[in-house]
Amino acid sequence: MERKTPTIQDVARFANVSTATVSRALSSPEKVSEGTRARVSEAVRVTGYTLNQAGRSLRQRSAKTILVALPDIRNPFFSSILDAIEREAAARGYGVLVLNLYFGHETIRRLQDFLLSNRADGLLLLDGSVDTHLLQTLASQAGAIPIVVACEEIPNSGFHTVLTDNVDAAERATQHLIDLGHRRIGHLLGPEHNVVSRERLAGFGKALASSGLVMAPEWNFRGNFDMESGFAAAARFLSMTERPTAIFAANDESAIGFLSALRQHGIICPQDISVVGFDDLGVAPHYVPPLTTMRQPREALGRMAAEALIDLLEDPDALGMPLRIVLRSELVVRESTARIARGGTDRTRTDSHSS
Amino acid sequence: MERKTPTIQDVARFANVSTATVSRALSSPEKVSEGTRARVSEAVRVTGYTLNQAGRSLRQRSAKTILVALPDIRNPFFSSILDAIEREAAARGYGVLVLNLYFGHETIRRLQDFLLSNRADGLLLLDGSVDTHLLQTLASQAGAIPIVVACEEIPNSGFHTVLTDNVDAAERATQHLIDLGHRRIGHLLGPEHNVVSRERLAGFGKALASSGLVMAPEWNFRGNFDMESGFAAAARFLSMTERPTAIFAANDESAIGFLSALRQHGIICPQDISVVGFDDLGVAPHYVPPLTTMRQPREALGRMAAEALIDLLEDPDALGMPLRIVLRSELVVRESTARIARGGTDRTRTDSHSS
């Protein structure tokens, strides 16, 4: 019954003008006379015309689409950044393609394909561990595909970058523990080869050093940014006789896993141990106890990264120097951190095995 | 220095064949002779050719892309479904465009645009509240755009649907509370006009009825699927003199908000109250106490929905009748539910105002 979807030809026929005029009426209205503009609008309305993006993309070699590549959509940290990106992109008329990165050649090929095949005009990368060489090839090739890296930094790669002040924030988080009187402070690490992990570790170290404390390697617990790793890390904590009185966790998820394991063994936060996390996930204020944590400006980060990328797409020289925006994180003090009990003694050591 | 990106013409020239042959060699290799196939492969390798998707889309009127529209990417429930969708789509060579739905005409127009403009071939909708009429127009129009609805059902709309057994699952969750001896059971509701909310409420009612219990309207607490709404609902709970001894919460997030507020007022789960949630979010096993909850098969749901949609795209008659897959949820018993203290008396009533 219904005809095939109307094309610009149909509109032109109906409005008694050429397709060129229709095209102009729609994308640069100031170039056509008022009367024509009206006739075209009417024709569009009547025919129910919608532009075929494939046709336009082919001609203009741009897809009005950005590719967001991230390591794990499920992670609430990333998903809220993705959300902000989508909003900004939508507001500026761009679509958002998502790509899960789980390494292996396959994924990289896909990433490359999307960009080289004109399906996406630019890349917004939320992961610092993609092969730099590949990226540099993409960025400097014929197409010169714009790339913005967010969250994680690819050291001296020259890409535009939007990130948070990880080192400094970690330092302040740790300082908070020190200010509460803690001297025996441990760290629940992030993934070993992750830039962000390393920065947070560095900040942790700086804070200790500036108060004359030394980092005890046995108090750095291997973690992986997820709850299970925090949970697992607790096992080693529990087996120790000399325990830290406070922990700076690389993120909230691992902090939660860690706390949950501790609680099962009767170690209660913040009475027995103070923990500061990172990210301020949605659950942080509602956890038991509510988590003290460094809040990263996730929405702003996503929005600004998307802004930068789209600016770049619309004018390749928009950003002069390689851009580098650093957003400040903010300490949110809740109840998982407390002044150390009895000025510096280690009472956690005692009542441990009594589940 | 670098030339423009190579096209099929370049490959053809290099391999000394026509573009038609190159196209065939790449997309239906069995149609060309072995020798030619080899020459073309070599030419592709040398020139570094990658297909221009816009060109192909234009000719074939298909973008190899699906559009996923959802109400809130940040919600971990949706983001893990999105994750599963993306994996399935990737495996079958499809890209995934995401679209945040926040109603208002603008969003709907965008949704329509993506589909009508040949940027996406099909729609995977994770929200039951989109205007049915619009959808039906899309589905029956010229293009006959395939649509699969997941998670939420659009009642008698005839769309293909993949969802979980909400009514039954809610009934079983409630039954679990009844089995533990609870008789005074409340419900923390989902959003008022949401299909899923209503189904869960229905299941809740069924379970009560089949045990001869009556639903007390004042024990149905308004909620909104998020933590803040759960937190807010607790205020009314606390103000009551006759309280339920157990709550079935429409989802984990609201359950967590609710519990967190209660705890601030000294009401401890599960001693003072039992709570069963819904979804089995990542944090559920690590909350304090670990949450008893109905686990929805989120990955399966996303995967199957994507499968169905892509089947449909590749062969519009693949699914005969309107498909309707119902996945079973599973009760995961943890520590937020317990046998009622002293068979049915209401001890929560007493120690309330002592923060």
Added chain:
DNA sequence: CGGCCGCGTGTAATCGATTGCATAACTAAT
């Protein structure tokens, strides 16, 4: 031996929109 079939390939039309160039109709300036 003629006709038919099938295989491998090339020619050229096609998908839908954009845009450089040409043209026509006016206006303004000399």
Added chain:
DNA sequence: ATTAGTTATGCAATCGATTACACGCGGCCG
């Protein structure tokens, strides 16, 4: 009145890939 400039429009080429159709060639059957 002629030229130059401006504005609105149309013509036709173009973007890159796919595919209907045609052709040539060799083999097979009657």
